[in-house]
Each structure stands twice: as C-alpha cells, then as structure tokens.
Amino acid sequence: MKVGAVIVAAGRGIRAGGDIPKQWRPLKDGTVAQQAIRAFTQHPNIHDVVLVLHPDDIKTDLWPREPGLVIANGGPSRSASVLAGLQMLTGKADAALIHDAARPCVTGRVIDDVIGALETAEAAAPAVAVVDALWTGENGRVSGTADRTGLYRAQTPQGFHLEPILRAHQQFPEGAADDVEVARRAGFDVVIVPGDEDNLKITLPDDFARAEAILRARDGH
Ligand SMILES: Nc1ccn([C@@H]2O[C@H](COP(=O)(O)OP(=O)(O)OP(=O)(O)O)[C@@H](O)[C@H]2O)c(=O)n1
Numbered sequence: 001m002k003v004g005a006v007i008v009a010a011g012r013g014i015r016a017g018g019d020i021p022k023q024w025r026p027l028k029d030g031t032v033a034q035q036a037i038r039a040f041t042q043h044p045n046i047h048d049v050v051l052v053l054h055p056d057d058i059k060t061d062l063w064p065r066e067p068g069l070v071i072a073n074g075g076p077s078r079s080a081s082v083l084a085g086l087q088m089l090t091g092k093a094d095a096a097l098i099h100d101a102a103r104p105c106v107t108g109r110v111i112d113d114v115i116g117a118l119e120t121a122e123a124a125a126p127a128v129a130v131v132d133a134l135w136t137g138e139n140g141r142v143s144g145t146a147d148r149t150g151l152y153r154a155q156t157p158q159g160f161h162l163e164p165i166l167r168a169h170q171q172f173p174e175g176a177a178d179d180v181e182v183a184r185r186a187g188f189d190v191v192i193v194p195g196d197e198d199n200l201k202i203t204l205p206d207d208f209a210r211a212e213a214i215l216r217a218r219d220g221h
C-alpha cells in the first residue's frame with residue numbers, strides 16, 4: 001500500500017494571534033509547519049507529501065521549501081483544503097494520511113499506528129479518551145454537566161484509502177470538523193488508534209511554549 005500525506009496549512013491562525021499565521025511561527029529548529037512536515041517527509045513509509053497553502057502565502061518565503069513537497073491551493077474551509085490536497089495525490093498513492101500543519105509534535109508511532117490500521121481498516125484516526133468531567137457553561141457559570149462516557153478528543157493524522165475519501169469529500173463538501181466526520185457521512189467504518197497527549201494542535205498563544213518544551217524534551221535539549 002503506497003501511502004501519501006496531505007498537510008493542511010492554509011488557515012490564518014486567528015485564535016493564536018501573532019503577526020503571521022501560526023503554522024509559520026518559529027518552533028525549535030524550524031517552524032510549526034516544518035516540524036509537522038518533517039515527521040512525514042522523514043517517515044520511511046510515506047512516499048508523497050502534499051502541502052496545502054493559503055493563496056496569500058504561496059508567493060512568500062514563509063513556507064518551508066522541503067525537498068519533494070507538492071503544493072496545493074487551500075480553500076475557505078479545512079475540508080476544502082483537504083480536498084485540494086487529496087486531488088494532488090491522485091494516481092500517486094493508495095492511501096492518504098491527512099494532518100494539521102498546526103500539530104508539530106506528531107510522532108512516528110502515531111503515524112505507524114494509523115498506517116498499520118489501514119492494512120485492514122477502511123479508515124483510522126488517533127484520539128485520546130476524555131478523562132475530565134464535562135460541563136456546559138453560560139455567562140461564566142456552570143449550566144449543566146455532560147456524560148463523558150465514550151467521548152474522545154480527535155487528533156491527526158487521519159488515514160483513509162485514497163479514492164473513497166476523495167469521493168466522500170466531493171460528496172460532502174460542506175464544512176466538517178474533521179475528515180472522520182466526512183468519512184462517517186459517507187458510511188465508512190473508522191478505527192480509533194491511540195493518540196498522544198503531546199500531539200497537540202497549536203491553537204492558542206500558550207500552545208507554542210508547550211510544543212517547544214515537548215520537542216526539546218524529546219531531543220534532550
Ligand atoms: N481553510 C483552512 C482552515 C484550516 N486549515 C488548516 O487546518 C488545520 C487545523 O485548523 P485550525 O487549527 O482551526 O487552524 P486555523 O483555521 O488557522 O485557526 P483559526 O481557526 O484560529 O484561524 C491547520 O493546520 C490549518 O492551517 C486549512 O488548511 N485551510
């Protein structure tokens with residue numbers, strides 16, 4: 001099974017603040033996106049990597065010119081960006097791992113587990129079980145509680161066989177929170193593989209320091 005990767009990096013990182021989109025901010029010995037990209041370009045079982053960029057970023061020097069990267073134009077939603085990336089894998093891969101450029105701490109173990117699950121599963125994605133109590137809140141006060149049984153926090157990379165997920169995204173183009181949601185709309189069976197608490201999505205300003213500490217601890221410096 002030939003596996004490709006789609007790294008979606010066409011967002012604007014509004015919640016993270018800063019002068020440039022979060023995926024282009026410095027992180028350890030590169031940028032946020034570069035750390036995510038390297039996890040896939042340096043993985044022995046990933047053959048093609050597509051980087052999906054916002055049109056405003058393509059002509060800039062913000063994005064890393066990593067060797068072998070194929071570039072796709074992102075769209076107005078994450079789903080649209082994913083579809084653009086998947087289309088660039090047509091004819092090149094049997095399966096696709098779809099990953100947020102905003103998740104720079106992804107490990108080879110998570111990538112291996114998603115690829116391994118695809119040997120027998122229609123789709124596979126990493127997640128961590130919810131272990132905290134869950135509330136609803138209004139105006140700074142608890143308005144209710146919710147049962148956490150069976151709830152997971154989804155991560156990426158989310159893995160699929162290429163043609164089915166491409167068709168699913170074409171069939172269900174309206175925004176979805178993730179690719180598993182699109183796959184479920186198309187009736188796929190999705191296997192959960194163990195996620196990683198360190199595989200955070202950089203979303204808010206404080207997340208950069210946490211990701212930096214994770215990467216430095218992993219390398220011992
Ligand atoms: N139209 C979009 C929106 C998001 N993404 C990518 O999808 C990933 C997850 O999205 P999110 O964390 O929400 O990133 P942003 O949309 O940039 O963040 P914000 O909502 O704070 O603007 C990111 O790597 C982002 O670059 C994308 O490729 N195309």
Ligand SMILES: C[C@](O)(CO)[C@H](O)COP(=O)(O)O
Nearest residue numbers: 078100154155156177178201
């Ligand atoms: C795809 C994702 O990272 C899975 O948890 C998440 O849904 C992205 O959400 P965002 O609002 O686009 O950051």
